[in-house]
Amino acid sequence: MKSSVTQQPATKTTTSSQQSHTPRSAQPMQLMTSPSGAFSASQLMQLQRTAGNGAARQLMTAKSSSMPIQRLVDEDVETRTDKNKLKKLRDLFGKKLGVMSALYDFNDLTFDDLFKAASSLDDLEIRINTIAAKADTAKTAKLASEAAAAAAPSPTPKAKEEPKETAVPAPKKEKKKKEAPVNLAAEFFSGGPQTVQQTVNVQATATNQILGEWIASKPPSATIVERSIEVSVDTVYIYATVRIPDNSEPGVPKINVYNIEIHYHPVPISANYLHVKRSAGSDAGNIVAPTSWLIPRGKDALRDAVAQWNDAYPDRPSPHAW
Structure with missing residues (x-):
């Protein structure tokens, strides 16, 4: 008992001695390696006194730039439950905002745009419903404006006023007009290009007859752009x-636009x-070859379609290898 009592002061003395000999210059390094990443005002003042303003500013910049930005990426969708939910969200987007929906012309964002901007699948669902609500509001406003314009009464034509008799003024002496100088430059360049009306896009409907002609051959100057894969x-x-x-109307060039x-x-x-x-929508008899110009990006688009199918249905993989 006596020996254990006499050893206790020696232990405290040793600990106190170790703490008193810790160099002050080592304390800023302890701040830099602190896992919390938060610093008090007194700690920052101490870091400035010992390491300088430059080191303190560099440390705070490194801490602020290391904060992660949350974004939803394909790697976040790993479990079977998440894949099923992602498939349901694709179907929800197609139902509310896809080409077959009534709100298609009131939305410019694709499913991939919303997927990249979302931080989670729940956030993705909120974004889809929010965009659909905005598109529905825009559609309602347009229909109301068209209905109001159609219901507005046509303006009443003004009654013709009878001509009033006016005094005939005395004829004025005609002044001799100076002949305008001849503009030789204008005559020389008179065969130059003339200004024409700007080209406009005209929405049109692709009928079965047109599709049949397209499948047989590509129209001159036709272009096709992919919008999305669902x-x-x-x-x-x-x-x-x-x-x-479309140059069928002289002086008014147009571009016919078809969504297929x-x-x-x-x-x-x-x-x-x-x-x-x-x-x-139409019958399913319009068969096309994988090399048809109607498939934007050709076999690259078919490869992307197979990849999305295999991700959604791993138990039913596609045998196609494009």
Whole structure:
């Protein structure tokens, strides 16, 4: 008992001695390696006195720039539950804002745009519903404006006023007009290009007859641009827009715009696994070849469609290897 009592002061003395000999210059390094990342005012003052203003500013800049920015990426969707929810959100987007929906013309964002901007699947669902609500409001406002314009009464034509008799003034002496100088430069360049009306886009409907002609051959100057790829229960939809110049009306050049959708069945049950439809829906007899110009980006688009299908249905992978 006596020996244990006499050892206690020696232990405290040693600890106190170790603490008193810790150099002050080592304390800023302890701040820099602190896991909390938060500093009090007194700690920052101490860091400035011992390491300088430059070191303190550099440390605070490094801490602020290391904060992560939350974004939803494909790697976040790993579990079967998340994949099912992502598929449901794709279907929700297509139902509310896809080409077949009534709000398609009132939204410029694609599903991929919302997916990249969302921080989680729940946030993605909120964004889809918010955009759909805004599109519905814009559609309602447009319909109300058109209805009001149609219901407005036509202006009443003004009654013709009878001409009033006026005194005939005395004829004035005509002054001799000077002949205008001849503009030789204007005559020389008179064969130059003339100003024409600016080209405009005109929305049109792709009929079965037009689709048949497109499948047979590509119209001159026609271009096609892919809008989005969406996966459903048994089909991958490739949405695209076709633009064809129209010079049928002299002096008023136009560009006809057609929205079409390509139906692709990655797990085919018949020879009709790849066909094209007009945006309003039609029969499934418009079969196209994988090399058709109506498939934007060609086989690259088909490879992307197969990849999205396999991600959504890993138990039913596609046998197609484009």
